[in-house]
Amino acid sequence: MxxxxxxxxxxxxxxxxxxxxxxxxxxxxxxxxPALGQAxxxxxxxxxxxxxxxxxxxxxxxxxxxxxxxxxxxxxxxxxxxxxxxxxxxxxxxxxxxxxxxxxxxxxxxxxxxxxxxxxNDGLPRYIVEGKTGEGSNPAGWPWALSREERNVTVPTMLNQYLYRAGLDTDTVLDSRWPDEGSLDRLGDVTLGDLIRGVGASEVFCKLLDAHGGTFTSGSAALGTIPDLAYHFGDQNLxxxxxxxxxxxxxxxxxxxxxxxxxxxxxxxxxxxxxxxxxxxxxxxxxxxxxxxxxxxxxxxxxxxxxxxxxxxxxxxxxxxEWDKTVKIIAKTRSPSWLTRNVRGWPMAGGDRPWERVIDITGNEPGGFGSVFFYLNGTNADAVLARPKAERPATILEEFRRDMPDLFDEVISTDSFAWSEQPWIRGSFGxxxxxxxxxxxxxxxxxxxxxxxxxxxxxxxxxxxxxxxxxxxxxxxxxxxxxxxxxxxxxxxx
CATH class of the missing domain: 3.50.50.60 (FAD/NAD(P)-binding domain)
Structure with a gap:
């Protein structure tokens, strides 16, 4: 989004x-x-x-x-x-x-x-869910009670499998002619979580999906969520x-x-x-x-x-x-030190914690610094918005450092931005x-x-x-x- x-x-x-x-x-x-035509x-x-x-x-x-x-x-x-x-x-x-x-x-x-x-970089995240931590680079070592078929594969890989079972794929749903009438009728009243549970997804997989895509993901209407995920999980070239x-x-x-x-x-x-x-x-x-x-x-x-x-x-x-609230907490770091921990990209970390997700957008930008933002929605956004603007970055950074102290080195500057506070839109995604x-x-x-x-x-x-x-x-x-x-x-x- x-x-x-x-x-x-x-x-x-x-x-x-x-x-x-x-x-x-x-x-x-x-x-x-522009050269004008002759209408x-x-x-x-x-x-x-x-x-x-x-x-x-x-x-x-x-x-x-x-x-x-x-x-x-x-x-x-x-x-x-x-x-x-x-x-x-x-x-x-x-x-x-x-x-x-x-x-x-x-x-x-x-x-x-x-x-x-x-x-x-596309996301190779570290997850923290239900108090347990797992590395995106090592799905064989994940500590959660996933089903047999959900083991040893990444969250994007398994989600694509579930979409396939539900008669969908990450190419068709991006066609401007989609959804057809049948898809509208079938998907209009179902959440993404209910859709994939119906084809085998476990509850803990849905929680990992929320850690990867944002806490709103599995509970959102399937009709609008699936194209969004198709961009994220259908292509790795960012x-x-x-x-x-x-x-x-x-x-x-x-x-x-x-x-x-x-x-x-x-x-x-x-x-x-x-x-x-x-x-x-x-x-x-x-x-x-x-x-x-x-x-x-x-x-x-x-x-x-x-x-x-x-x-x-x-x-x-x-x-x-419906209009979502989205808050970004922006941080510039001395270096993209998370790369040395084999985590990176969109997202580099995600979980069921107040900081929700961290997005690494440094890529190959010159200068040697790191560039990230925390991406907060729903109740996490509400909690941050209830604080004075000046306090927001420090609050989120403190929570994140408590959970994953090894990923950031020196934080040089911080900022925050909330679309719900902009009077011309008063929200983020509709x-x-x-x-x-x-x-x-x-x-x-x-x-x-x-x-x-x-x-x-x-x-x-x-x-x-x-x-x-x-x-x-x-x-x-x-x-x-x-x-x-x-x-x-x-x-x-x-």
């Missing part, structure tokens, strides 16, 4: 860089304004939100000759791609932390804009962008052109009751178009007046979509609850001249691949010839 603009109130120590090099230009992007039915399209979904939609329509204007609530561009400088030329990620090579749209856009990459993942939306924004953006513009009204569709912002600006692509998170959509009012299906979807499979159909249907996009309008919530996919879907509802950048090599089809 399914990620917005620089927070209105930045977390202590994150430091405000100059407002978006994305808008002023990106060194090395070398891209002029036979040229439209004025208002794109609400300058995250990856909105940017993808805007650029694809601009390429076809449509008039595009992007309206963004905050003073920066990028959605939940938010890069945080650590000093010494290093960056960490408050939002989307990495990409994988089973993300063809992401790969195509990165190549198109010529962005340099850092390679990361990377991020040198200088921060935020460089990707920055490059797209440069290609679109500064004159087509309105920043600091919180949408308070979408009115399609007249001949045109009108959008008004809190500061008194108004925009008029022929169509709207909205990427406004449903978690804050109740703050927007809509005329005419939403249809019952849209109103229910907006009200019932998705259907149990029984919410009907939303998959609903978010694809325009509401009059309003089209919906955003990673949360896919089952790839929290992933840039889902954001791009949704932006292209919305753009093609306006112009069937809208295309992605970079000629992606994909089997999946919209």
């Amino acid at each position: 399914a990620f917005a603009n620089r927070p209105t109130q930045p977390a202590p120590g994150l430091g405000r860089r100059s407002v978006l090099r994305a808008i002023g230009g990106v060194a090395g992007a070398g891209l002029a304004a 036979s039915n040229r439209k004025r399209v208002l794109v609400l939100g300058a995250g990856m979904a909105g940017l993808t939609a805007a650029l694809s329509l601009l390429r076809q000759g449509h008039e595009v204007h992007v309206i963004e609530r905050q003073d920066r561009i990028g959605g939940r791609l938010l890069s945080v400088p650590l000093g010494d030329g290093m960056f960490t990620e408050a939002g989307g932390g990495h990409f994988r090579s089973n993300m063809p749209y992401v790969l195509a856009y990165v190549r198109r804009f010529g962005l340099p990459l850092l390679s990361l 990377f991020r962008i040198r200088g921060g993942n935020e460089r990707l939306p920055s490059a797209i924004a440069t290609a679109i052109g500064r004159e087509r953006f309105a920043l600091g513009a919180e949408v308070v009204l979408i009115d399609q009751s007249g001949a045109n569709i009108r959008v008004a912002t809190r500061d008194g600006r108004e925009f008029v178009g022929d169509a709207v692509i909205s990427t406004i998170p449903f978690s804050v959509m109740s703050d927007v007046e809509v005329r005419p009012a939403w249809s019952p299906g849209k109103r229910r979807m907006i009200a019932e979509m 998705g259907p609850p149990l029984g919410g499979g009907w939303m998959v159909r609903e978010w694809k249907i325009p509401e009059g001249r309003i089209h919906f996009a955003g990673d949360f309008t896919t089952l790839k919530s929290g992933w840039v691949e889902g954001a791009i996919e949704s932006g292209l879907r919305a753009a093609r509802q306006i112009d069937l010839d809208a295309r992605p950048e970079g000629n992606p090599r994909i089997r999946q089809e919209l």
